Amino acid sequence: MKLIRTVPELREIVADARRRGARIGLVPTMGAFHAGHVSLMQAARATCDVVIVSLFVNPTQFNEPADLARYPRDEARDAAMARDAGVDVLFAPAVQDVYPADLSTTVDVGGVTESLEGEARGPAHFRGVSTVVCKLLNMAQPHVVVVGQKDAQQALLIRRMVRDLDMPVTVVIAPTVREPDGLAMSSRNVLLAPEDRTRAAGIFRALDAVRAALGQGERDMAAAMARGTAILRAAAITPEYFAAVNAQSLQPVVTFDGETLVAFAGRFGAVRLIDNVIVTPTEQRA
Numbered sequence: 047m048k049l050i051r052t053v054p055e056l057r058e059i060v061a062d063a064r065r066r067g068a069r070i071g072l073v074p075t076m077g078a079f080h081a082g083h084v085s086l087m088q089a090a091r092a093t094c095d096v097v098i099v100s101l102f103v104n105p106t107q108f109n110e111p112a113d114l115a116r117y118p119r120d121e122a123r124d125a126a127m128a129r130d131a132g133v134d135v136l137f138a139p140a141v142q143d144v145y146p147a148d149l150s151t152t153v154d155v156g157g158v159t160e161s162l163e164g165e166a167r168g169p170a171h172f173r174g175v176s177t178v179v180c181k182l183l184n185m186a187q188p189h190v191v192v193v194g195q196k197d198a199q200q201a202l203l204i205r206r207m208v209r210d211l212d213m214p215v216t217v218v219i220a221p222t223v224r225e226p227d228g229l230a231m232s233s234r235n236v237l238l239a240p241e242d243r244t245r246a247a248g249i250f251r252a253l254d255a256v257r258a259a260l261g262q263g264e265r266d267m268a269a270a271m272a273r274g275t276a277i278l279r280a281a282a283i284t285p286e287y288f289a290a291v292n293a294q295s296l297q298p299v300v301t302f303d304g305e306t307l308v309a310f311a312g313r314f315g316a317v318r319l320i321d322n323v324i325v326t327p328t329e330q331r332a
């Protein structure tokens with residue numbers, strides 16, 4: 047595995063791969079790897095000849111300076127994990143190379159960024175995400191980009207940006223990898239106090255309870271969500287949002303009759319966690 051820090055070096059590798067007709071896969075990350083990141087690398091490995099993982103803690107998407115300051119970083123460990131996952135190139139650029147002082151272009155994706163995370167974290171968050179992902183796609187010129195369902199709105203945003211800007215890349219959305227107790231793997235989990243880590247398992251129990259209610263035939267979304275809310279309350283979890291929305295448009299769902307995203311965000315001490323499940327009506331009830 048090659049560790050690359052500059053765009054010209056990356057371009058050389060990409061140009062060579064493209065000359066050979068190799069299929070290039072990109073997995074954008076902010077490092078502090080866990081099994082969720084590894085599953086994305088493996089998904090890219092399964093369908094691509096050259097797998098590039100970018101490791102860049104993108105400052106422009108952090109709306110809280112303290113969150114950026116304490117974001118876990120361990121490049122040596124990440125490099126070892128990426129190598130073990132069969133990654134070909136770890137691209138870890140410096141902030142000043144990604145953002146020259148006179149950078150004056152940003153990307154704003156409308157429609158899927160205003161609600162949920164966009165509302166909670168402000169418009170700069172998703173502007174930071176779309177701008178850096180656009181730049182990474184231009185730097186790595188992949189055929190495939192693999193992202194996680196864990197960040198559902200981010201995945202939708204990337205799909206929308208790629209479609210709207212005619213970017214020649216296929217977006218693959220990989221399922222969320224969870225701890226044995228259901229907690230979605232996240233780089234921020236290591237920052238949780240032990241009692242918060244235990245309590246945080248209630249997030250998935252709540253999401254799963256909504257899914258179970260809908261699976262049992264409940265169509266009134268408020269009734270299904272009430273099951274989840276009860277579980278959150280019992281675990282002493284106060285959500286920032288706990289919402290059921292159309293999985294494509296992100297419009298609120300009143301009656302369950304299509305693919306629905308049930309999304310959670312909440313704070314555990316200083317650590318903010320998000321999670322979601324997608325629920326689809328089954329054939330029998332259609």
Ligand code: AMP
Pocket residue numbers: 074075076077081082083085086192193194195196197220221222223224230231232233
């Ligand atoms: P991050 O390093 O947190 O920016 O995440 C990099 C990529 O990994 C994003 O596409 C995330 O959606 C994805 N990801 C994060 N956590 C998980 C998880 N538990 N399972 C699957 N993918 C994940």
